[in-house]
Each structure stands twice: as C-alpha cells, then as structure tokens.
Amino acid sequence: MYKILKKEVLNQAVFLFDVEAPYVAARCEAGQFVIVRIDEDGERIPLTIADYDREKNSITIVVQAVGYSTKLMSKLEEGDSFLDFVGPLGQPAPLKKWNRVVGVAGGLGAAPLYPQLKKLAEDGCEVDVIIGGRSAEFVLWADKFAKFCKNVYIMTDDGSLGGKGFVTNKLQELIESGEKYDHAITIGPLIMMKNVVLVTKKYDLPTAVSLNPIMIDGTGMCGGCRVTVGGETKFACVDGPDFDGFEVDFDECIKRQAFFKEEEHECMMRIGE
Amino acid sequence: MPNMSLTKVPMPQQEPNVRNKNFEEVATGYTAEMAIEEATRCLNCKHKPCVDGCPVNVPIPGFIEQVAAGEFEKAYEIITSENALPAICGRVCPQENQCEGKCVRGIKGEPVSIGRLERFVADYHMQNGKQAVNTTTPNGKRVAVVGSGPAGITCAGELAKNGFEVTIFEALHKAGGVLSYGIPEFRLPKDLVAKEIENVTNLGVKIETNVVVGRSITVDDLFEKGYDAVFLGTGAGLPNFLRIPGENLLGVYSANEFLTRVNLMKGYKKGEAPTPIKVGKKVAVVGAGNVAMDAARTAKRLGAEEVYIVYRRGAEEVPARAEEVEHAKEEGVIFKLLNNPVKIHGNDGWVSGIEVVAQELGEPDASGRRRPQPIEGSNNVIDVETVVIAIGQSPNPLIRQTTEGLETQKWGGIIVNEETNESTREHVYAGGDAVTGAATVILAMGAGKKAAKAIIDSFSEE
Numbered sequence A: 001m002y003k004i005l006k007k008e009v010l011n012q013a014v015f016l017f018d019v020e021a022p023y024v025a026a027r028c029e030a031g032q033f034v035i036v037r038i039d040e041d042g043e044r045i046p047l048t049i050a051d052y053d054r055e056k057n058s059i060t061i062v063v064q065a066v067g068y069s070t071k072l073m074s075k076l077e078e079g080d081s082f083l084d085f086v087g088p089l090g091q092p093a094p095l096k097k098w099n100r101v102v103g104v105a106g107g108l109g110a111a112p113l114y115p116q117l118k119k120l121a122e123d124g125c126e127v128d129v130i131i132g133g134r135s136a137e138f139v140l141w142a143d144k145f146a147k148f149c150k151n152v153y154i155m156t157d158d159g160s161l162g163g164k165g166f167v168t169n170k171l172q173e174l175i176e177s178g179e180k181y182d183h184a185i186t187i188g189p190l191i192m193m194k195n196v197v198l199v200t201k202k203y204d205l206p207t208a209v210s211l212n213p214i215m216i217d218g219t220g221m222c223g224g225c226r227v228t229v230g231g232e233t234k235f236a237c238v239d240g241p242d243f244d245g246f247e248v249d250f251d252e253c254i255k256r257q258a259f260f261k262e263e264e265h266e267c268m269m270r271i272g273e
Numbered sequence B: 001m002p003n004m005s006l007t008k009v010p011m012p013q014q015e016p017n018v019r020n021k022n023f024e025e026v027a028t029g030y031t032a033e034m035a036i037e038e039a040t041r042c043l044n045c046k047h048k049p050c051v052d053g054c055p056v057n058v059p060i061p062g063f064i065e066q067v068a069a070g071e072f073e074k075a076y077e078i079i080t081s082e083n084a085l086p087a088i089c090g091r092v093c094p095q096e097n098q099c100e101g102k103c104v105r106g107i108k109g110e111p112v113s114i115g116r117l118e119r120f121v122a123d124y125h126m127q128n129g130k131q132a133v134n135t136t137t138p139n140g141k142r143v144a145v146v147g148s149g150p151a152g153i154t155c156a157g158e159l160a161k162n163g164f165e166v167t168i169f170e171a172l173h174k175a176g177g178v179l180s181y182g183i184p185e186f187r188l189p190k191d192l193v194a195k196e197i198e199n200v201t202n203l204g205v206k207i208e209t210n211v212v213v214g215r216s217i218t219v220d221d222l223f224e225k226g227y228d229a230v231f232l233g234t235g236a237g238l239p240n241f242l243r244i245p246g247e248n249l250l251g252v253y254s255a256n257e258f259l260t261r262v263n264l265m266k267g268y269k270k271g272e273a274p275t276p277i278k279v280g281k282k283v284a285v286v287g288a289g290n291v292a293m294d295a296a297r298t299a300k301r302l303g304a305e306e307v308y309i310v311y312r313r314g315a316e317e318v319p320a321r322a323e324e325v326e327h328a329k330e331e332g333v334i335f336k337l338l339n340n341p342v343k344i345h346g347n348d349g350w351v352s353g354i355e356v357v358a359q360e361l362g363e364p365d366a367s368g369r370r371r372p373q374p375i376e377g378s379n380n381v382i383d384v385e386t387v388v389i390a391i392g393q394s395p396n397p398l399i400r401q402t403t404e405g406l407e408t409q410k411w412g413g414i415i416v417n418e419e420t421n422e423s424t425r426e427h428v429y430a431g432g433d434a435v436t437g438a439a440t441v442i443l444a445m446g447a448g449k450k451a452a453k454a455i456i457d458s459f460s461e462e
Helices: A022-027 A068-074 A107-122 A142-146 A167-176 A190-202 A250-257 A261-270 B032-039 B060-068 B072-080 B086-092 B114-128 B150-161 B190-201 B219-224 B255-262 B290-301 B322-330 B398-402 B441-461
Strands: A002-011 A014-020 A033-037 A045-048 A051-053 A058-064 A084-089 A100-106 A126-133 A151-156 A183-187 A207-210 A226-229 A232-235 A242-244 B142-146 B165-169 B206-208 B229-232 B252-254 B282-286 B306-310 B334-336 B339-347 B350-364 B370-374 B380-383 B386-389 B428-430
Touching: A022 A051, A022 A058, A022 A084, A033 A058, A045 A058, A045 A068, A051 A107, A058 A068, A058 A107, A100 A107, A100 A167, A100 A190, A107 A126, A107 A142, A107 A183, A107 A207, A126 A142, A126 A167, A142 A151, A151 A167, A167 A190, A183 A190, A190 A207, A190 A250, A226 A242, A226 A250, B032 B060, B032 B114, B060 B072, B060 B114, B072 B086, B072 B114, B086 B114, B086 B190, B086 B441, B142 B150, B150 B165, B150 B190, B150 B229, B150 B441, B190 B206, B219 B229, B229 B441, B252 B255, B255 B290, B255 B386, B282 B290, B282 B380, B290 B306, B290 B322, B290 B386, B350 B386, B428 B441
Parallel strands: A100 A126, A100 A183, A126 A151, A183 A207, B142 B165, B142 B229, B165 B206, B229 B428, B252 B386, B282 B306, B282 B386, B306 B334
Antiparallel strands: A002 A014, A014 A058, A033 A045, A033 A084, A051 A058, A207 A242, A226 A232, B339 B350, B350 B370, B350 B380
C-alpha cells in the first residue's frame, strides 16, 4: 500500500497528492511517470510525476477528476492509501544544456512541466513559462514557477487572470516581439500541444511535447500507447513520454484518445455522473 | 491387468455453444472414478519414455500408479517433487509433444492422458490436501528473482526448498506473469493460479509487486542490497506488430493488450471492472499460435458474431496445439489460412476491414516450414471492426539496456550457458521466454529449475 501523505485541492476538479513510494522517489527523473490503482479490479492510471522528494520518499501527482477512476481518486484523503503505485516509468525528459527555454502549459499540464523547468533552471538555464487555463482557478502553480522562472505569463480563455486568449497567442507574441529561445517544452491537452507546435514550427523553435495516451502496463507490454513519430510507430510508455513535437502525428493521437469514449460513459453512469 | 482401451477416458467439458458465451473453464475435469480408470491404462513400462519427454522430469509412471490405487495425495507428492505448478501444467502443457507424445500406448491407440491425470491430482489436492510446511534451514544466501511468471515462480520455489531467502520482483500489480495476464480464465482459472503461487509463497518466498527492475531498481542495485544471485525470468513481453498500413487505426489491438484487458484487468466481467474492452461484430485475429487461439476464443465470448483466424501459412504449419485449434473450431472460429494481411482499412480512423493476399506454399524456409508465396491479384478485403495482432512477442529491452555485462542476441534474447542458464554476467541467471523468445509455460519452468540447480551448486561449492 502507498500512503497519501498530503492532499491538496487545487481547484474544483484538480487534486494534488503526495504519496509515499520509496522505489519511485529514489530513482525518478523529470519527465517520467507512474501508474496507480485505487482498488482491487481498478484501472491502471498513468500519471506524469509532478514533483518528488528523495528524502521523504514521496512523489507528487496532480490529478484531474474527469473519468470514473480519477473521480474515485479525488475522494481519497490524507492517510488513505493507493493499492498500487509503480514507477518510475518511461524515459527521463531529454533535457540538454540550453541557454533559454520557454515552457508552455495548459491546465493540468503545468504540473508535469514543473519538474522539467525546475531542473533546467537549477542547471543554469534561463526559463520563461506561459501557463494557460479556462479561467483563473484553472491556472496551476504560477507561484511555484515564479520561484525560478524569469517571466511567468498567464493566459485565460475568459481573461479572469493574466491575458485573455490562448497560450499560443502569448507564445506567438513573445517570439514576434523578438524574444529568443533555443528550445520549447509544452505539456497540456493534445489540441493545445498541436497548436503550440504549429506556432513553434513557423519559427523553427525545437519543441518537446509530453504524451499521455491510453495504456495498461506502462512497460512496453500492451502496445496500446502507440504513436506515430516521424512516420515510425513508437510506444509512448518506453520510447517516451517526451517526443519531438515537430514529428508527432497529433491528429492520430487525438483520434486514439477517443477509442473508449462510449465505455467511459457507461462506467460514469455507475457513479451517477 | 492394465486397462487395454485404445482411447483415453473422455474429458468432460462444456458444450461448445454454451461455453463460447461464458468464461468458465472449458474442460471440467475428471472425477475420481474416471482418473482411476484412465490411470490403469498405464503399463508402468521400465524405460519410462514419458519422463524423458517431460521438461521437468516428473516421475510419471510413479504418480499414475498411485492414482490407480486411489492414493491421490501420494500421487501429488510424487508430482510436486519435480513440478511446483501441476494444476497449471496439467492444463496448458503441450503434452502431445512431450510426455504423451512418447507414451508407448500411443503407438497403437491414444497415449495415457497424463495431462488430465496431473490436473486431477493437483485439483484433488487443492480441494482436500494439507499445506506443506518448509522445514529447510536457511543457508543465509539471498536470491532476487525478476518476474513472477512460470520461470521465476519455479526457480524461486526450488531455491526456497533448498534454504535460500528469495524475493520475487514483479512489474505488474499481480503475480503470475503470462499465467495472469495472458492465458484466459476459460483455459486457466485465475483462482487456481493464485493458489499455485500461494504454494510457493508458503515456502517462504516473498513477492514484491509494482517493482520494474530496470526502472524502479537495477540489477546492480540488487547486488548492492546484498543479493548473492539474480534470476531474470522477465518473459517476452514486447508485442510484435505487422508493420503494415493501418495498424494504428482504432480497433487494432496487440494480443497482449487485448488479453491483458480481459484477463488481468478483468474486462470479461462486463459492468464490474472499469477497464474497458471493445470488440466489433466481426473480428480478425492475425496469427495461429496458442495466443491467437486464446484471443479468438475470447473475442467470441465477448460477443463477436464472426471471428476469423487470419494466417499466412497452411493448416500443417499452424503452431497452436491441436486441442486449442479443435476447441476454437468447435466454438465457431473461422479459419482463413493461406491469407497474408497486407493492409488494415479504415473509415474515419476506425477499422473497417483487413486486406489479405492469398498464398501458396513453396519450398521450406529457414524455419523448416514451407514458405508462403503471394498469388498475384488475389487481394481481398475481409470486413471487420476489430483486428488483434497475435504474431509473437519479443523480450522486453528494459533489463538489457540497464544491466552492464549482460549480452543478448540480436533479437533481444538473453545469452546463457546452456548447462547452467547463467548469463554472461557472473551470478546473473536467466530463463524462460527472456532467453528463448516466446515458448511454453513448461519450458520456462524447466529453465527456472535448471537455473535454480546451478545456483544451488554454485553456492555449495563455495
């Protein structure tokens, strides 16, 4: 059993858990993920690691209660435990010695982006971040990013915090205004990452994206997480989850994400949603 | 006088049209009377060819003699002196190529049904027997076993019986490897797998689930933590794909994914377990091995109306066990042999059909099987909504990528000394599909046992 050391409600749908997981905490790196299960017969849910504390043997995960299992998860409290918690899975993010990087996060994506940018900043890279959300309450961790980012830009759909519009508007504006970056990292909904890449491609700004497709085991066994990258089939769980955004077939990713839509609906009806 | 009947006592089983709608076990097992009757067919011959045919050398005539005498517990002791997982082997071993394939009674008529008798004895013990206690004195040596499939479980059990302190590290949340995620409930009930594994943990073997060796911990870490030897029984977990257009369409599964959703994640309990599984009305399973048969029969049970086995070679080359093919046909699976898939067709991202080219058989190829050659212009699209690719698995690269000094074949199999199953790295042993590529449960068990023996020998020499 993997004990929940801390629970924090980040907004009406998003929850943070610090979980005791010695194996994962000892070896994980930015970009890797874990798979958790709540109860017997429960789904295996892949979640990218949002932070880790090697001394406390703990891993931070941030979860959005959107599906059956994540809704169940949102009901767990401090002192409760996850039945299963395995990792670290996937390759560490391929971070390099860059001079200046811009991170672009949408909604929940801010959480997994955080350890990557933090690591870069610790290694002496100058880091800016653009965080987007539907409205003010969906903008995550602006304060945490502010501790090491030179600039924190915020965009909301309704203008309730920061600028009104999408993260891509801000990104385009920054590049147009002459800001020079040698790399971009974007994590968020597939459609957002696709649009970020459409912008960065125009300016030839190399961009890493982090994918979280449907998967079961997370060790290369099921192949459910296949993505086409540069015309080749890759398994996000073992070859990724980070890939060169210019090479990812986002339209295929978006289609594949919807494979079990009907079944998810049936499942949700059981918890009265 | 032995029972000279030329045929085996038939195995009671569910009717095909009943069982293809449920996940209950197909064969329901011998009664005590049936077992005794079948056991008396054994001639107890002196040269015991059946024992040579068994990869773990179970003293077969010895246990059968006890069955004939109604001494089922004694029979169980004899089997388990060499085989830790008899309830499993009795069900999934390809006996026709092993013990039964060598049985003298098979020269004229059917061989003694060794598999069914083994299963009967194991099931009898589960119902009626007492739990054995491990009384061996610990020898102070620790072994880490990686993977809790048949190779790892067997190796761990043998070592524990010889005084070793053994911990098995399992990547998934549940022990059993392919026995848990791969082989379906209707062929190998999971309660029974759990009980067989419990027999091994009762010997003192510890199982740590949710540890991915190569990620959560490395082989080097294990030695640093004080393990004296490591056994790698990591299986062949990486699914092969066809590399044809359309393989990423919605509705294409690897057999691993399809079976894992249904078995490990309990997708067969519709409306109970939340992990989804979706099958169309028409399903094509590509491949004709045991895994393909499992996938096809599973699809049928999940409600598919038409299920096809699509295979590029002919009937003689089908690698699945004859019994599995027979069962699949009885349950209504349609065989489309000599058809090579070349493309999966889609409609708005979803599978709509699989295009095949008819084949004819030419000269034998490197595998000794006649090489299929396409018949020009014979392309044909079979309408299906689901495609399951069951053309084999390769070893997972995680451990070889993270373990220095561990040499592997080009295709990924770990290279070992054939006598000892020791790898190119000292004190690291390997066995099962991780070494041979996808093979059988019993061969993996044999390898686990051989490695255990070598580990025992290496420490008794010291």
